Amino acid sequence: MTGASSSHAAIPQHGLTDRLTRWARGLSSKAEADQDVGESDPQRVRPGSIAHREITRRRKLYEDIGDFLFAHDLDLTPLNFGVAHDYLTGSHIGVEKAVKAVLAERGKITNGWVETVAAEQRTDEVTADALASMLSQVEENLSQFTGLMTESRNSAKDYGAALQEEVKGLSAEGNNEPVLARLVALTRSMVEKTRQVEMQLRNNQKQNLALKSSLETARRAAEHDHLTGLPNRRAFETALRQELELARERNEQLSVAFCDIDHFKQINDLHGHDTGDRVLKFVAGLLSKISNDRCHVARHGGEEFVMLFRGKTAAEACEAVDGVRADLSTRSLVNRTNGERMERVSFSAGVANVLFYDDPRAALKAADRALYLAKEHGRNRVYLAAEAD
Known part of the structure; x- marks a missing residue:
């Protein structure tokens, strides 16, 4: 940080630092205005008050981040801003230590280095897209399962109703061959539908087992280091x-x-x-x-x-x-x-x-x-x- 301060003192504020500083001042002014709006007490945000100290602290943090980015000639990107914030506030120990190490070794960090260290800090994380895709597939399979069960129940009800109608046509005496033929055809139809449902259910079960394995792998990847096998x-x-x-x-x-x-x-x-x-x-x-x-x-x-x-x-x-x-x-x-x-x-x-x-x-x-x-x-x-x- 010594290098950042000296650079800022020697070079007038412009470009990146100037934009960040103006942004910080704008936020601070807005915060002060928000505190005053609707308040009858004009001393609500007064010098030395908790609100004023918090505004001053945030303004100083924004300026420090701007100085840091400017001193290392870093682009104004969310990634660079986040790494600078984590380093200056100490909110992420891994990032803080990585930055200290590279500053001790090289005295400067680059856009490429920030991308590398950010990637290293996230190698153990499963992307939201991957998890969302797997969960969507689970939901789709559950929906298919529910549909198959409903279809199976409806088919069974239809078969029962048709069977009752045909049974009514049976007489104690006489030629019942046409009715029996229709009963046989109904039964064959029901057997075929049942076979199809069973096949679809087996396929659905296989997919669910595969997805369960994938989700377990994703959960493990999200909680374990891939190299050592230890928790991350x-x-x-x-x-x-x-x-x-x-x-x-x-x-x-x-x-x-x-x-x-x-x-x-x-x-x-x-x-x-x-x-x-x-x-x-x-x-x-x-x-x-x-x-x-x-x-x-x-x-x-x-x-x-x-x-x-x-x-x-x-x-x-x-x-x-x-x-x-x-x-x-x-x-x-x-x-x-x-x-x-x-x-x-x-x-x-x-x-x-x-x-x-x-x-x-x-x-x-x-x-x-x-x-x-x-x-x-x-x-x-x-x-x-x-x-x-």
């Missing part, structure tokens, strides 16, 4: 809400840990992305060994994993994570492509007690800060966030 960030956030509720109800501890593989970029650069993927899966396997119904492990994105421990203090969770770290640090991994031994693979981690914070997102940030301290102090270690963090 979306599933973790759901687990966090559920476990936090349980912990409060049962008066139990709840701790969270972020784990990040050390020097992962070097692994990819030296050994290739296929080897990097195998390292990710290996680490995921070690972490998942300690998971159970009270310990959730998920891939948070990139080379980072997140763990949730219900019933453990932060110190106890720290000990559990450190056990996995120590196990990994003793392993001697081999590059399967060329058979060469790899440099020692390790991870760093940060742990925080979720219940020390009013907002679970603040606990995640505390664990993330502890992780970065572990990185700064030498890596291959686990740090515990301070209570007053």
Whole structure:
């Protein structure tokens, strides 16, 4: 952000920044006007009031977003605006960390990079169109099923009525062959209709089974990381809400840990992305060994994993994570492509007690800060966030 501020100070507002600033002022003026309309108290929005502070905060945020986009020469698109917003507000940890990493490495981001990081953050999501298509097919099949059942019932009623009419024509004595012939024809017709309905029902059942499998696959794709098989960030956030509720109800501890593989970029650069993927899966396997119904492990994105421990203090969770770290640090991994031994693979981690914070997102940030301290102090270690963090 230092670069953004200096650029803005050196260059007069124009173009993108100017448009955003004018837009922010317009919104602020509208908000002030809306507060005043219909209010008899002229001091409703006064300097220092809550409403005024909120207007000022939003105006500052819009200006900061404009400065950020302008400093990096980014187009004014919803995607760029969203990434800038997530980074500046910290509302999306994955985006915030990705932006920090690329700024530390290159000092600048591009339109193409924003598209890439946005795609990476959404690789585990099933598109709304795909789900809508599958659900529409389910509804169509259910509609067909209902129609077949109605048709079958109507055919049976028609057959019964026709049968009764023909039976009336039967006499105790006399030639009944014409009536019997019509009865046989009616019966054959009913048998054929029944056979057709049964065939359509079987086909409908096959389609429903295939759709059920597709929906299950979609559900799994929406909640699991395709590479490691672990739950993804979306599933973790759901687990966090559920476990936090349980912990409060049962008066139990709840701790969270972020784990990040050390020097992962070097692994990819030296050994290739296929080897990097195998390292990710290996680490995921070690972490998942300690998971159970009270310990959730998920891939948070990139080379980072997140763990949730219900019933453990932060110190106890720290000990559990450190056990996995120590196990990994003793392993001697081999590059399967060329058979060469790899440099020692390790991870760093940060742990925080979720219940020390009013907002679970603040606990995640505390664990993330502890992780970065572990990185700064030498890596291959686990740090515990301070209570007053």
